[in-house]
Amino acid sequence: xxxxxxxxxxxxxxTAYQFKIEADxxxxxxxxxxxxxxxxxxxxxxxxxxxxGPTYCRKCLVDIDQVVEVSQEGRLDAFTVSLAxxxxxxxxxxxISCTVKLDGTDSFLMGVLEGWTxxxxxxxxxxxxxxxxxxxxxxxxxxxxxxxx
Amino acid sequence: xxRNVAIISVGYNGRFISKRPDINIPELIQPAVNNALSKTKLxxxxxxxxxxxxxxxxxxxxxxxxxxxDHFNGSGKPVMRIATGGTTGASxxxxxxxxxxxxxxxxxxxxxxxxxDEGDSQxxxxxxxxxxxxxxxxxxxxxxxxxxxxxxxxxxxxGGAAFQAMSYLTRANAGIEHIDRVAALMRSNxxxxxxxxxxxxxxxxxxxxxxxxxxxPLRFGHTCPTSCGAIAMxxxxxxxxxKFGLTDRVAWVKGLGSGTSDxxxxxxIEGQITDPAExxxxxITAKKVYSMAGIKDPRKDIQVAEVYSGFSHQDLMWPERLGxxxxxxxxxxxxxxxxxxxxxxxxxxxxxxxxTNAIGASAMVRVGEAALQVMGLAEGGHQVQRKIExxxxxxxxGLFQFVTITVLGKTPVxx
Numbered sequence: 217x218x219x220x221x222x223x224x225x226x227x228x229x230x231t232a233y234q235f236k237i238e239a240d241x242x243x244x245x246x247x248x249x250x251x252x253x254x255x256x257x258x259x260x261x262x263x264x265x266x267x268x269g270p271t272y273c274r275k276c277l278v279d280i281d282q283v284v285e286v287s288q289e290g291r292l293d294a295f296t297v298s299l300a301x302x303x304x305x306x307x308x309x310x311x312i313s314c315t316v317k318l319d320g321t322d323s324f325l326m327g328v329l330e331g332w333t334x335x336x337x338x339x340x341x342x343x344x345x346x347x348x349x350x351x352x353x354x355x356x357x358x359x360x361x362x363x364x365x
Numbered sequence: 366x367x368r369n370v371a372i373i374s375v376g377y378n379g380r381f382i383s384k385r386p387d388i389n390i391p392e393l394i395q396p397a398v399n400n401a402l403s404k405t406k407l408x409x410x411x412x413x414x415x416x417x418x419x420x421x422x423x424x425x426x427x428x429x430x431x432x433x434x435d436h437f438n439g440s441g442k443p444v445m446r447i448a449t450g451g452t453t454g455a456s457x458x459x460x461x462x463x464x465x466x467x468x469x470x471x472x473x474x475x476x477x478x479x480x481x482d483e484g485d486s487q488x489x490x491x492x493x494x495x496x497x498x499x500x501x502x503x504x505x506x507x508x509x510x511x512x513x514x515x516x517x518x519x520x521x522x523x524g525g526a527a528f529q530a531m532s533y534l535t536r537a538n539a540g541i542e543h544i545d546r547v548a549a550l551m552r553s554n555x556x557x558x559x560x561x562x563x564x565x566x567x568x569x570x571x572x573x574x575x576x577x578x579x580x581x582p583l584r585f586g587h588t589c590p591t592s593c594g595a596i597a598m599x600x601x602x603x604x605x606x607x608k609f610g611l612t613d614r615v616a617w618v619k620g621l622g623s624g625t626s627d628x629x630x631x632x633x634i635e636g637q638i639t640d641p642a643e644x645x646x647x648x649i650t651a652k653k654v655y656s657m658a659g660i661k662d663p664r665k666d667i668q669v670a671e672v673y674s675g676f677s678h679q680d681l682m683w684p685e686r687l688g689x690x691x692x693x694x695x696x697x698x699x700x701x702x703x704x705x706x707x708x709x710x711x712x713x714x715x716x717x718x719x720x721t722n723a724i725g726a727s728a729m730v731r732v733g734e735a736a737l738q739v740m741g742l743a744e745g746g747h748q749v750q751r752k753i754e755x756x757x758x759x760x761x762x763g764l765f766q767f768v769t770i771t772v773l774g775k776t777p778v779x780x
Binding site: 230233235237238239241242243245246256264266267268269270274275293294295296297298299300304306315322323324335339340341353354355356357 | 495499500501503504505506507508527528529531532535577578579580581582583585627635636637638640641642
C-alpha cells in the first residue's frame with residue numbers, strides 16, 4: 217500500500233436538483249409576516265392548529281381550508297445554546313435557538329430567543345412574544361426573534 | 366407470527382475504528398461473514414439467502430451490494446438490500462427474520478455495515494435536508510447573520526438532538542451532569558468490549574464534563590463517533606436449529622416490531638406538532654413487541670437492554686420509553702447503579718452507540734449484542750453475569766420518528 221488517501225477536487229452542482237415543495241404553507245405564513253400577523257391553519261375535524269399551516273391535517277389527512285390568525289405570545293419549549301462555532305471555537309456572544317408554542321397552536325415554531333442575560337437562567341415554560349423587524353417585506357426574516365416577557 | 370426463529374451466530378469484522386484506508390467495503394464485510402460462519406459448523410453453501418444493508422449516501426458509494434455480493438458468498442442466491450437510515454441494521458435483521466419465519470428460507474444471513482471513512486456523513490445528511498433548506502431559502506430567511514437557517518438548526522444532527530435533550534432534561538427534572546454520568550459509564554463499558562470504538566477504561570463524569578459544549582446541553586463527549594465496521598448474523602428456523610444440534614447457545618426471537626410517527630424535528634415547513642422527547646410511538650411499539658414475546662412486566666422479565674443512542678441523553682430517555690423505568694426515573698436509576706454491567710438492569714453493556722457507531726451496522730449491533738448476552742457469549746468482560754432470560758434491543762432513525770424493537774430470549778415462544 218503506497219498511497220492511503222487521494223484528494224480529488226470536484227464541484228457539486230446544486231442547480232441539477234429540482235425539488236417540488238408544497239409552497240402554500242410558507243406562502244401563507246410569510247404573507248402574514250408582512251402584515252405583522254402570525255397566520256396558520258386549523259383542522260375542522262380535530263381542531264389542530266398548525267403554524268406554518270400545511271394544506272392538509274397530518275392527523276386526520278383531510279384538507280384544511282380554515283386560515284386562523286394566532287396569538288403572538290406563547291410558551292418557550294425546548295432550546296439549545298450555541299456556545300461554539302462549527303470548528304469548536306467558543307463564541308463571544310452565545311445565542312439561543314428555541315422552539316415556541318404560541319398560545320392556541322399545536323405546532324412548534326423555531327427562532328432565536330432574546331431578552332436574557334445569563335443563559336443558565338433560561339427555563340422551559342417561560343413566556344415569550346414575537347418580535348418583528350421594523351420594516352417587513354414578506355419573508356421569513358421578518359420574524360426577527362422571540363423575546364422573553 | 367410465523368415459525369420460531371433463532372439467532373445462532375453473531376460475527377464482527379474486528380474492532381470498529383474511525384478509518385480503514387487499507388481496505389474497501391467488501392473487505393470490511395467479509396471478515397464479519399467469515400467470523401459468523403466460523404462460530405458454527407455451517408459453510409457458505411448452507412446459507413439460503415442474504416439480507417444486507419448500510420446507510421445510503423453516507424459513504425458516497427452507490428448501491429454497494431451490487432458489487433459486494435460476491436464477497437459475502439451471495440452469488441446465485443437471493444440478496445436483498447435494505448436502507449432505512451438509522452434503523453437500517455434493525456430493518457435488515459427484521460427482514461432476515463421474516464425470510465425464515467415465513468417459511469421461505471431456513472438459513473438466512475443478515476449483514477449490516479458502514480465504512481464512514483469513504484464518505485462524509487454530514488454531506489449525506491445535507492443531501493437529505495436539501496429540499497427543506499432550498500424551500501426555506503425561497504421564502505427569504507435571514508442570511509446576513511448567524512441567526513438565519515444555520516442558527517436555527519444549531520448545526521447538523523446534534524442541533525436537532527439538543528432540542529430533544531433539553532426537552533428530556535426538563536421532563537425528567539435532570540441536569541447535564543446526568544448526561545455526563547451516563548456518557549462516562551458507556552465509554553467505560555466500551556473498554557470491556559473488544560469490538561467497541563471509543564474505549565476509555567474508568568472514564569469518569571469529570572472526563573466527559575471537560576469536553577467542549579457543541580450545542581447545549583450536548584457536549585462533544587455526549588456524541589457518537591463515526592466508525593467503520595460490519596456485523597453478520599445467522600438466523601435459522603427451529604427445525605434447522607434442532608437439526609444442527611444448536612438449541613443450547615442460541616437466542617430465540619420472541620417478539621419484534623417497528624413503528625413510525627410524524628417527523629419530530631426539523632419539519633418547519635409543515636408545522637411540527639410532536640415533541641421529540643415524547644416518543645409515544647416507542648411506547649406503543651414496545652407494548653406490542655412485549656405482548657408478542659409474552660412479556661407481562663418488562664421490568665421483571667427483561668434482564669438487559671441495548672438501546673440505540675447516538676447522543677448520551679438518549680441512554681436515559683429510551684429505557685424509560687421502552688417501559689423499563691418510570692418516566693423521569695432513568696437519572697435516579699443511573700445514580701443507584703442499576704445501569705451498570707453488574708447492576709439490576711444493565712443498559713448497553715457493550716458501551717452503546719455513543720462509543721461505537723457504524724451507522725448501517727449500529728441497530729443490528731444492538732440486536733447482536735442482545736443475542737450474545739442471551740447466549741452468554743459476550744467477550745472481554747462485558748457479559749452480564751446475572752441470569753438472563755430475555756433481552757431487549759432497540760433502534761431509532763429518521764427525524765426521531767422511526768423505531769424498531771426486538772425481544773430475544775433463552776426459550777422460544779410456544780406455537
